[in-house]
Amino acid sequence: MTKASCVSCGGELKFNRNLGFFECKFCGKIHTMNGKDVPLSLAKVDEHMLAHRFDAAEKALAELRALEPDNPLFFLRTILCKFKMTKASTMLSCTKSDNLIRTIMDCPDWEELRSYLPAEDQHFVNDVKQYCRNSLELIELDKRIDLNKGFLATTDTKEKKEKQPEDENGLFSKLKNKLPKTHGADIRSKEEDAARELEADTKRKEELEEIQKDLLGSIKELELTM
Numbered sequence: 001m002t003k004a005s006c007v008s009c010g011g012e013l014k015f016n017r018n019l020g021f022f023e024c025k026f027c028g029k030i031h032t033m034n035g036k037d038v039p040l041s042l043a044k045v046d047e048h049m050l051a052h053r054f055d056a057a058e059k060a061l062a063e064l065r066a067l068e069p070d071n072p073l074f075f076l077r078t079i080l081c082k083f084k085m086t087k088a089s090t091m092l093s094c095t096k097s098d099n100l101i102r103t104i105m106d107c108p109d110w111e112e113l114r115s116y117l118p119a120e121d122q123h124f125v126n127d128v129k130q131y132c133r134n135s136l137e138l139i140e141l142d143k144r145i146d147l148n149k150g151f152l153a154t155t156d157t158k159e160k161k162e163k164q165p166e167d168e169n170g171l172f173s174k175l176k177n178k179l180p181k182t183h184g185a186d187i188r189s190k191e192e193d194a195a196r197e198l199e200a201d202t203k204r205k206e207e208l209e210e211i212q213k214d215l216l217g218s219i220k221e222l223e224l225t226m
Contacts, residue, residue, distance in 0.1 A: 015068050022067060045077055046086075054081045072116040072226055079109045089220040092131050098139050105132035117226070124222045131215045134208050141205045148198040155191055 013022045042064070048057035058081045065074045076088065083104065085091035095101055105128075114125040 013067060015064075015071055015073075042073060042077075045074075049077065049081065049086045052084070054084055057081050070116045072113060072121075075109070075113050075116055076223075076226065079107065079113065082107075082109075087220075087223060088128060089216055089223060092128065092135070092219065093216060095135070096139075098136055101132050101135050101139075105129055105136075121222060121226060124219065124226065127215050127219050127222075131212060131219070134212055134215070138205060138208055138212075141201050141208070145198060145201050145205070148194045148201070151194045152191060152198070155187055 011024045013024055016023050045057050045060045045064070048054070048060060057077065061074055061078050061081065065071070065078070068074065080086065080088065080091065083091055091104065095104065110125045110128060114122050117124060
């Protein structure tokens, strides 16, 4: 790889993380692109991303990465542009589709990002992937909780007479149709099983939600200091 040189003294250019652009290691001159008085800066990338101009952001990132391809600041934004997001923490907290969560989790770019991070920051990638795994488990827990609540509602004849359970998604009707024609002790046994599973799933959901808060806090913190 050919290193970029300062137009004033020929010194090597290095990205200044505090200032957000490249400068000469020897004379301190700010590097500008194409001879224009515009710093080749991360701030410009973020400006494009915040305005949802992701194509422009990716173009600017390509120029930055040509100078410093192993810079994790640049590479993380390259990943985010693929998903049309401005921050990893925002992407994870607002994504509810299980298919999209799996796509994010399985993206091979996370492992490349890990290779660019210092050892003390590499848990960022682990946190992102664990957050995705937890999100998928929470989706499944919500489905089981809804089904068991529906089952218990349909077997409560008194409640059934007073008020029909809401069934917007057809979950209760589907479950009822799948139930074997049982009575008495069989129904009570199934009710007890459903109640135990509902209690366990509800407790697990509460635990996972607390874990998610901690993971998201860690991800947000590292995004600011990476």
